[in-house]
Structure formats: structure tokens, C-alpha cells
Amino acid sequence: xxxxxxxxxxxxxxxxxxxxxxxxxxxxxxxxxxxxxxxxxxxxxxxxxxxxxxxxxxxxxxxxxxxxxxxxxxxxxxxxxxxxxxxxxxxxxxxxxxxxxxxxxxxxxxxxxxxxxxxxxxxxxxxxxxxxxxxxxxxxxxxxxxxxxxxxxxxxxxxxxxxxxxxxxxxxxxxxxxxxxxxxxxxxxxxxxxxxxxxxxxxxxxxxxxxxxxxxxxxxxxxxxxxxxxxxxxxxxxxxxxxxxxxxxxxxxxxxxxxxxxxxxxxxxxxxxxxxxxxxxxxxxxxxxxxxxxxxxxxxxxxxxxxxxx
Amino acid sequence: xxxxxxxxxxxxxxxxxxxxxxxxxxxxxxxxxxxxxxxxxxxxxxxxxxxxxxxxxxxxxxxxxxxxxxxxxxxxxxxxxxxxxxxxxxxxxxxxxxxxxxxxxxxxxxxxxxxxxxxxxxxxxxxxxxxxxxxxxxxxxxxxxxxxxxxxxxxxxxxxxxxxxxxxxxxxxxxxxxxxxxxxxxxxxxxxxxxxxxxxxxxxxxxxxxxxxxxxxxxxxxxxxxxxxxxxxxxxxxxxxxxxxxxxxxxxxxxxxxxxxxxxxxxxxxxxxxxxxxxxxxxxxxxxxxxxxxxxxxxxxxxxxxxxxxxxxxxxxxx
Numbered sequence: 116x117x118x119x120x121x122x123x124x125x126x127x128x129x130x131x132x133x134x135x136x137x138x139x140x141x142x143x144x145x146x147x148x149x150x151x152x153x154x155x156x157x158x159x160x161x162x163x164x165x166x167x168x169x170x171x172x173x174x175x176x177x178x179x180x181x182x183x184x185x186x187x188x189x190x191x192x193x194x195x196x197x198x199x200x201x202x203x204x205x206x207x208x209x210x211x212x213x214x215x216x217x218x219x220x221x222x223x224x225x226x227x228x229x230x231x232x233x234x235x236x237x238x239x240x241x242x243x244x245x246x247x248x249x250x251x252x253x254x255x256x257x258x259x260x261x262x263x264x265x266x267x268x269x270x271x272x273x274x275x276x277x278x279x280x281x282x283x284x285x286x287x288x289x290x291x292x293x294x295x296x297x298x299x300x301x302x303x304x305x306x307x308x309x310x311x312x313x314x315x316x317x318x319x320x321x322x323x324x325x326x327x328x329x330x331x332x333x334x335x336x337x338x339x340x341x342x343x344x345x346x347x348x349x350x351x352x353x354x355x356x357x358x359x360x361x362x363x364x365x366x367x368x369x370x371x372x373x374x375x376x377x378x379x380x381x382x383x384x385x386x387x388x389x390x391x392x393x394x395x396x397x398x399x400x401x402x403x404x405x406x407x408x409x410x411x412x413x414x415x416x417x418x419x420x421x422x423x424x425x
Numbered sequence: 426x427x428x429x430x431x432x433x434x435x436x437x438x439x440x441x442x443x444x445x446x447x448x449x450x451x452x453x454x455x456x457x458x459x460x461x462x463x464x465x466x467x468x469x470x471x472x473x474x475x476x477x478x479x480x481x482x483x484x485x486x487x488x489x490x491x492x493x494x495x496x497x498x499x500x501x502x503x504x505x506x507x508x509x510x511x512x513x514x515x516x517x518x519x520x521x522x523x524x525x526x527x528x529x530x531x532x533x534x535x536x537x538x539x540x541x542x543x544x545x546x547x548x549x550x551x552x553x554x555x556x557x558x559x560x561x562x563x564x565x566x567x568x569x570x571x572x573x574x575x576x577x578x579x580x581x582x583x584x585x586x587x588x589x590x591x592x593x594x595x596x597x598x599x600x601x602x603x604x605x606x607x608x609x610x611x612x613x614x615x616x617x618x619x620x621x622x623x624x625x626x627x628x629x630x631x632x633x634x635x636x637x638x639x640x641x642x643x644x645x646x647x648x649x650x651x652x653x654x655x656x657x658x659x660x661x662x663x664x665x666x667x668x669x670x671x672x673x674x675x676x677x678x679x680x681x682x683x684x685x686x687x688x689x690x691x692x693x694x695x696x697x698x699x700x701x702x703x704x705x706x707x708x709x710x711x712x713x714x715x716x717x718x719x720x721x722x723x724x725x726x727x728x729x730x731x732x733x734x735x736x737x738x739x740x741x742x743x744x
Contacts, residue, residue: 254443257727259678259719261685262700266712267451269704357569361686364571365701377571384575384690391579398572406567413563 143342146418153414159407163400167213178207178374190392197392199382208374209396215375217404219289220356226294227355228348231301232340236332238302239309249306252299260296264358267292268367285369289362293355301347308340342419346412353408360401376401430732437724444720445495452709453487494713503714508706513714516699524695527592528684531615535622536673540666542623543630547638548657558627565624570617574690577613588613592693614691618684622676629672633665667737674730678722 147153176194181201190197196205238248268288275284312318313336321331360377362368364384369375371382376397383393478484482493497504503513546555582590589610598604637643638661646656685697692698696715703711 254440257440257444257720257723258447259716259723262716262719263448263451265685265701265704266716270451353567360569361571364569364686365689367704377569380571380575384571387575387579388583391583394572394575394579398569398575402564402568402572405569406563409563409567 143415143418147414150414150417152410153417156407156410156414159403160411163213163404163407164217167210167217170210171207174206174210176204176207178211179203179372196396197390199379199390199393205379205393205396208379209376209400212374212376212379212397213400213404215286215369215373216356216359216377216401219286219293219359219375220352220404223290223293223297223355223359224348224351226290227297227351228301228344230294230298232305232337232344234298235302235305235340236309236337239306240313240328240332240336245306248302252302255296256299258296261358261361264292264296264362265365265367268362272367281370282373285373289359289368293358297351297355301344301351304343304347305340308343309336312336312339342415346416346419349408349412349415353405353412356401356405356408426735429735430728433728433731437728440724441717441721442495444724445498445717446491448713448716448720449491449494452713453490498714498717504710506703506711507708508703508711513710516711517696517714517718520694520696520699523592523693524681524684524688524697527611527614527687527691527693527695528618528680530611531618532622532677532680534615535619536626538619539623539626540630540669543627543669544634544657544662544665546627547631547634550635555631558631562624562628565620566628568620570621570686571690573617573620574613574687577617578690581613590691592691614687614693617687617690618680622680625676626669626672630665630669633668634661637661637665667734670737671730671734674726674733677726678719681719681722 181203182198183201194204194206196209198205199208234248234252238245238252271288272285275288278284279287318331318335321335326335359368359375360380363375363377364381366381369378371378379397380394380401383390383397386393475484482490485493494504501514503517505511506513506516509516542558546552546558549555577588578590581588587609590613592610592614593606598607643656643661646660647653651660681696684693684695685701687693688695688698689701699711700715702708703715
């Protein structure tokens with residue numbers, strides 16, 4: 116009895132009145148975990164990243180061993196994804212290809228987001244810059260993106276190849292071009308948020324205590340626009356992966372010695388009748404990656420939407 | 426209203442000039458020589474090559490060439506293709522019907538399917554139909570068109586032999602059986618394109634409907650005893666469709682671009698296929714013309730979308 120009394124008396128002291136601190140991102144994560152498809156998407160995407168990054172550590176088959184005895188064979192224990200026309204192992208090529216495709220997706224979105232955030236912030240914050248910068252944005256929005264990408268890649272790939280080497284040159288060009296042609300939606304989004312946020316009291320307060328513009332932008336406003344940008348970025352990664360594979364599929368992306376998923380499909384498309392597996396695996400991996408990213412984006416949108424609380 | 430349209434048209438002109446400059450600069454700055462195909466041929470002596478350059482006007486400074494080109498474009502003269510030596514405009518007119526027959530039909534089907542799907546899944550939110558259509562939409566815009574295209578070819582042409590996998594543009598529809606052939610060869614490319622269009626537009630319609638359903642005017646409509654059908658069709662749908670109409674208008678130029686891949690897979694000799702081929706051959710006049718036409722379409726449909734928005738939504742006032 117006495118022991119229990121002591122226990123009870125001690126209890127509040129142990130618990131205290133401290134609840135774990137709730138942050139915006141913590142709440143968002145909590146909300147996100149409840150979106151089952153988004154969680155499934157997240158795990159699939161993480162799995163694909165692990166698969167492409169660490170796959171070669173487990174799966175030792177080389178990507179460029181040519182063996183005509185096994186050319187165009189379907190999936191088998193030795194070659195789980197089958198082989199191509201030169202008898203090269205498709206699983207090894209798909210792993211390496213995924214590495215390039217995902218890297219292109221993420222890097223080009225980083226380029227697009229950086230540009231979009233900078234231009235949107237400048238246009239939204241500084242009244243004088245607004246109209247010229249938005250003109251430029253509208254101009255970029257009127258460019259026919261895919262055709263222009265095709266033309267630029269075709270015309271400039273040889274010179275970039277010569278300057279940076281076949282892999283890095285094409286990588287830089289594709290990332291750069293996809294980034295430079297896709298920042299406009301982010302810039303518009305950021306500008307719109309800036310226009311409404313800079314009227315808010317907390318910005319006025321920051322200005323009243325003498326914060327310089329740079330600090331107001333970086334410390335006070337940018338954190339508040341990050342959630343829509345994050346959603347746009349997530350979905351953008353999927354879009355960029357699609358764009359890269361489209362370019363490669365049209366034969367205007369990476370050269371055949373760099374097997375990206377799109378390139379593998381491009382090589383496979385003339386053998387559909389005898390080796391459908393060749394086209395199936397890389398295509399399915401693109402689809403799976405983009406689908407999982409889109410579900411993550413959808414979950415993030417719901418989780419970061421302040422109107423939606425549960 | 427009229428003044429607004431006139432002003433927007435005036436703004437569109439400098440935009441197009443800048444775009445034409447961007448297109449021209451990219452093509453002119455490129456290290457590729459339009460005469461590269463002659464360069465590979467050792468039988469062409471250098472002085473002949475120089476004379477060809479002269480006859481094509483390639484020896485003039487780039488700004489002179491740009492202004493000349495721009496003036497010609499303003500007269501709708503896109504020049505001659507380096508490869509086929511026929512006027513670019515003729516090539517484009519030849520290809521246009523094929524593109525419209527496939528891409529245009531796919532887009533119409535996409536819109537006609539998407540609006541009801543989006544509407545039903547918003548009204549019956551979280552129902553089986555909603556879950557199915559959401560899954561379908563996610564698949565629709567996550568699957569690359571070239572993968573759907575190849576899958577359809579593997580299943581329906583290679584395995585089942587039901588459908589031809591090459592689009593025959595010489596086919597003339599004269600009888601019932603040729604009409605059947607035309608339909609059979611169009612099914613796959615149209616399905617591929619329509620899948621993507623339906624997914625995007627349905628998702629957007631659903632989101633718009635969901636924004637409108639909890640609004641006060643909907644409650645008012647219900648409160649005055651209107652049937653649910655009429656509330657949805659006459660009030661919610663009409664208001665939700667305003668931004669959808671803009672999206673549909675904005676999507677039309679993108680449709681032409683998006684068809685590049687589909688035309689490539691099914692060998693539809695359309696504008697996208699012409700572009701890819703001309704890029705590969707270094708046929709600069711054709712490439713420049715197609716890029717410029719695409720850009721003009723984007724600018725015009727942007728304008729159309731804005732004007733339509735104002736016509737449909739009287740709350741928007743033009744200043």
C-alpha cells in the first residue's frame with residue numbers, strides 16, 4: 116500500500132507536464148505516415164535508390180560482357196532480367212541505368228528549384244523586379260519544351276562531349292537543359308506566396324526591428340514557402356526522369372555506352388517481337404519510380420496542407 | 426474585353442519575336458554545319474561547297490540572316506527544306522492531317538472521358554469508383570507514353586496479332602473495310618495518348634469539384650430543394666469547369682509536343698515525326714519552322730485560355 120502511494124506521488128514528477136514538442140514538419144510527417152499509398156511510394160522509391168546504388172555490391176555480373184551464345188534470352192537464373200542482342204546482362208544494365216536516371220531526375224530538379232526559388236523570391240519581394248522577371252517567366256513558358264530539348268541536345272552534345280567526356284558532358288547538358296526549361300512553375304508559385312506573405316505582420320515586425328531584406332527573405336519568408344515548393348520538387352523529379360527517358364528513347368539522350376532506362380528501351384524497341392523482356396524491365400522500372408514519386412508527392416501535398424487537419 | 430484582347434495580341438508580338446530569336450540563336454550557334462552531309466562526301470570540291478553556301482545565303486553575317494529570316498517568316502514563308510528541297514510549309518501541311526487524326530482525336534476522347542470521371546469521383550469521394558479512378562489517373566501520368574506504346578505493341582500486335590503496329594498514312598478511307606483498317610491502326614496510338622490526357626484532366630476536374638462542393642452556394646442550392654443531380658450538374662460542375670477549360674486550352678499545344686514520342690513509336694508520319702527526323706538530318710529550316718509554329722500555338726492558346734476564363738467567369742474583370 117505504502118509503496119503504491121509513493122509510486123503515485125512520484126508519478127507526476129516523472130511525467131512532468133512536458134509533451135513532446137510538435138513542429139510543422141513533425142506534424143506533416145505524422146500526417147504523411149497515415150497516407151498508406153504515399154508510404155508505399157516512399158518505401159518503393161527508397162528501395163529503388165538502394166537497389167541502384169548498392170545493387171552492384173550484391174549482384175556481381177558485369178554490364179558489358181558480350182556473349183553471343185546467350186543473346187536475346189528471356190529471364191533465367193543466371194540472367195534474372197534476360198539479355199540483350201549482344202548477350203549482355205540486363206539486370207546489371209538496369210541497375211546502372213537506374214542510377215543515371217534517378218541522378219538526372221534529382222539533380223535537374225535541384226537546378227530548377229534553385230532557379231525558380233531565386234527568381235520567384237526576387238520577383239515577389241522587390242516590386243521593381245516583378246514585371247521584368249515575370250515577363251521572362253512567361254516567355255520561358257511559351258517555349259515548346261520537349262522539341263526545344265531535342266534540338267539543343269542534338270546540336271550541342273558533340274561539343275559538350277568533347278569538353279567534359281562522354282558521360283559527364285551529356286549528364287551536365289541534360290540536367291542543365293531540363294533544369295533551365297522547368298523552373299517557371301516554381302517561380303510563379305514562390306512569387307505568389309511572396310506577394311501575400313510580405314504583407315503579413317511577422318514580416319513587418321522583422322522589418323521594424325531592422326532586419327535587412329536578405330534576412331527577411333531567407334529567414335522569414337522562404338521557410339514559409341518551402342512546403343509547396345517541396346511538393347512541386349517531388350513531382351518534378353518524376354517528370355524529369357520521364358523527360359530524360361523520353362530523350363534517351365528518341366535516341367537523343369545518353370550514348371549507348373551509358374545505359375539509362377530510356378536508352379535501354381530505345382535499344383530494345385526493334386526487338387519487341389523476339390525479346391519483349393528487354394523492353395519490359397527498364398520500362399517497368401521507369402513506371403514504378405515515377406509512380407512511387409507521384410504518390411509521395413500526393414502524400415506530401417496532403418500532409419503539408421494547413422487547411423487539412425485531422 | 427475587346428481592348429483587352431487587342432492589348433494581349435500586341436504583347437504577343439514581341440514575345441514571338443523574342444522566341445524566334447531564341448530559336449534562331451540556338452540553331453545558329455550550334456556547331457553543326459548544315460552542309461555536313463556534303464562534307465562527308467569527298468567528291469564535292471571545296472569551291473563548290475562554298476558556292477552552295479553562298480547560294481543558301483550562309484556566308485552572310487548571322488544578324489543579316491536573322492532579319493531576312495524573320496521578314497520571310499512574317500510573310501509565312503518558311504523557306505525550303507535542305508533535304509527534300511520542297512517548301513517547308515508544304516511538308517507541314519502534308520503531315521498535319523496525320524497528327525490531327527491521331528493526336529486531336531485522342532485529346533477529344535481524353536477530355537470527354539475525363540470530365541465525367543473526375544466529376545463522379547469527386548461527388549462519390551472515397552467510393553470504390555473514386556479509388557479506381559485515382560489509381561488509374563496515377564498510373565496514367567506515371568507511365569511513360571513510350572512504355573505504354575511498346576506494351577500495347579507487344580500484347581496486341583506481336584502476341585495476339587490483332588492490330589497493325591505501323592500506321593499506314595497512305596490508307597484512304599473509301600469503303601467500310603478501309604474505315605475498319607483506319608480504326609484498327611488508330612486504336613493503339615490514340616489509346617496511348619488518351620490515357621495520359623484523361624488522367625491529367627480527370628485529376629484536375631476532381632480537385633476543382635472538391636473545392637466547390639463544400640461552398641455556400643451549393644448548400645443554398647440544396648436548401649431550396651433542388652435535386653442533387655441538378656445541384657451537381659448545373660451548379661457545381663459549371664463552376665468547376667471554368668479552370669478545366671483553361672487547362673484544356675493550355676494543353677492543346679503540349680499535345681502536339683507530346684505526340685512526338687507516340688508518332689515515333691507507331692511510325693505515324695506527323696509533325697512530331699517530321700521534327701525528330703529533321704533534327705537528325707540537320708534540316709534547319711524545317712526544325713526552325715516547327716519550333717516557331719509550336720511556340721505560336723502556345724502563345725495563342727495562352728491568350729485563348731485567358732480570354733475564355735474571363736468569358737466564363739464574370740468575376741474576372743479585365744483592366
